[in-house]
Amino acid sequence: MSADATRKKIVALIAAETKLSPTEVVVMLEKPKQEAHGDLAFPCFRLAKTMRKAPPVIAAELKEKLFAPPLPEGLAKVEPVAGYLNFTLATDTVITDLLRQVLEQGGSYGSMTEGKGRKVVLEYSSVNIAKPFGIGHLRSTIIGAALNRVYRKLGYETISINHLGDWGTQFGKLIAAYRLWGSEYEFADNAIYDLYDLYVRFHEAAKSDPALEEKGREEFRKLESGDTENERLWRRFHDYSMRDFNRIYEQLGVRFDYLTGESFYQERMTPVIEKLDKQHLLTVSEGAAIVDLTEYDMPPCLLKKSDDATLYATRDLTALLYRKDTFNFDKILYVVGSAQKLHFRQFFKVAELMGNEWVAEQAVHVDFGWVKFSGQMMSSRAGTLIFFDDVFAKARETALEIVIQENPGMDNVDWTAEKVTIAALVFTQLKVRRNRDVNFVWEDAFSFRGATGPYLQYTHARLTSLASKYGKPLPDLSADLLLLGDEEKQVTKRLEAYPAKIKQVAESYETSFLAEYLLDLAAAINSYWQRIRIITDDEKATTARMQMAYAVRVVIADGLRLLGIEPLKRM
Template sequence: PFGIGHLRSTIIGAALNRMYQKLGYRTISINHLGDWGTQFGNLIAAYKRWGSEYTFAGDPIKDLYALYVRFHDVAKDDPTFEQQGRDEFRKLVQGDTENLALWQRFVDYSMQDFNRVYRLLNVEFDHLTGESFYRDKMGSVIKRLEEKHLLTWSEGATIVDLSAYDLPPCLIKKSDESTLYATRDLAALLYRRKTYDFAKILYVVGTAQKLHFQQFFKVAELMGYDWVKDQAVHVDFGWVKFAGEMMSTRAGKVIFFDDVLERAQSLAREIITRENPGVDNADWTAEKVAVAAIVFTQLKVRRNKDVNFVWEEALSFKGETGPYLQYTHARLSSLIQKYGKTLPDLGADFGLLGEEEKEVVKLFEFYQAKITRCAEEYETLILADYLLELASAFNSYWQRIRIITDDVELTRARMQMAFATRTIIADGLRLLGIEPLERM
């Protein structure tokens, strides 16, 4: 299922991708799906034991997840059932027809659900090539490791000894000859290098996988691929906590994205109808506000820090939130509509602007530099903070100064400033994956 735990990887990667594109880079976005591995053997074992109890009709993802949790509940007290999961995965690797059909069915269910969520989040990928894509490409990896004399046998598994680099051994193959995460990542890295000839490759994956990437990158270097040191980057990020608790898929405590969105949308609808009873398309607006709240909460935090999702804070129209930026954009849109004249106004005399306005205008020149810093540091916080600073500066100015006055020329200059502010906020929100709203 698409849980809140999947969210940061998805939206950080998508935001960085948009920023690189804006800066003129040619980018390739890949969704490296976890669609291969022992977990599918576990699912198949659970399905063969309990599958008849589920319909997989209305919400197949929740049925699959129930099987997943049920497997681990039983396996923790029954090692033979855990072994059955490994056996089923081995059969899958060997091409067992029944298991391949079940695996494809489970993947199809998952992708239907994931694609629906990606549309909600304004996320697109160039390629959906998961781990399964590389299952027939690992022979060349093993051969290269053998040629470099890197493989050793230890406690029933094939490993690369990394003790000389103060790292634990990197597991390459299990005793049953099935490959592991690192082997598939090596195959994927070499395929991407050959196919795309990239200048840099970013892996947007949680901090929990930090050791894996240290091992994986080191093994790639030892295989003779020195470019990895400069061109492969692990863009790590912290956990998402909900009510102060980290979520675990295995423990059955995952928070479904749909459940979070539904509650956020309900709260957003209450706020919107209270603040603006006559708003058009209240449900559509509430969905966009809810997505903004969820997304911005993830992106405004330094990525190596944990995110603690708090409903009231995330959905507030005041303070450091996505809805606050949307609300500022909507107010600016209303002001521009009220002004009723063509913008941008190239004839505006900016010499008429005083110190009050210059506090806002001086922020304009930093926008492009902020995006560049985001790309250099792989840090969305920089843009999020900038947008909040710009919105706060304009709103503070707006509280003190009447923008539309009898002075036609001064009004023209001020409205041009308002238009520029709205343009930057709209562009910045879209880079983050948030829809700017005309009305709220």
């Protein structure tokens, strides 16, 4: 009997006896937090009033009346404990069936077809041209890329967009700065740092020379009106920057289908503004064109400045409508920091008012908290930016030392150290709830123990080396799996939750659920590993254990890949 059928039977029995409706019983049944309490629990507290008996008495009576031996099929134990009636399911066949399923499906275990024929657009990373990739950008990039993979696993077609910050007056300033001091720089390998330096230098100089600001604005106006020389420079800045970003994206294993940034929408905004005007949504206030949103308890959405220039709301609105036209998505996700919450609410509402009812349902701001450094905010303005390259280089040094120390004679130490470093950096971003600010602590970036990405990689490496020691091909689908003991069941049982976990991530845009799940699974197999020898002379027991270990490895590997972490074979 399946676990589900057993559950239904319990519900039916209790409902009949207590005069509760079956749905009420279903809602009341819970999963005990502690494994010792079994698989299901029925709390009797609410019955105390109507039955006028103490909960423990009710629990004991229910057991006597409904679950006196012999127990119904599928149940191994029924026990009243402190006002609860606890059920332990007879899991023998359930667990072996589960294990067989994982072994058969391998890496596609947990894959689903629910997304088939459905399309999701994801906007993430969205870095700024001429600004080095900071630790702050990491969060959007990592979360977005992970969600992208999760949706693909569920069968969705995904379209990933890097909405580059590649337009605005800052480019005028940069051009001005370049004309002044550009000859002093080489723009070689890490040209983006030269650009950043130019930008910072311009700001410094502008403090004592206000004329520079005007110069910057003028250069931008020239750029906008199609000045070939300025366009050429803009293109160069763009290319320098992308060269660096692409290097980082490659390290992180992140790819984009489109690199359409703000400049891309430059030409496309006018029709949108015109349409808004035609629909009488636009009003002029203090010289600016706005959409009034007081009815929705929001400040007005500003779409044109008093000097006629557009704003980011104008671009984002245009982009949203353009993407709907172009891709006809079922859902669009914006992985952007929570500081922009209001901005998204505003332009989503404006799009809706334009007659796009789908927005409320399909457009989602997947917001996330700040990355703080030692409790301090990081901002380019305050000059407290931490660059990804610096963190990566430093962490990699430590990783390399450890890799060499732990694996004397291994040949691909550099590659391994890099993958371990990425795992550490990526995992710290993904394991905490999105809405929380994450505190970036240097020591954590260099820690490869405990609840970290490398811990999961290590677990995977152990299981891989175990398999090669075993020697026989795995999985062995002809093998008898019935020899799983209680210890093996405790581990195997956890695999059941994997598919639901992936769905949960997709529904909540919350990667931490998967991260937590993998940690729990790894902890279970590591604890098992320490206590029980897997390969012994007992051939049958060994086969069963190896099958379990294999299944666990497959799930860990798959989960790690979804998160963007390389499951290492050796480390």
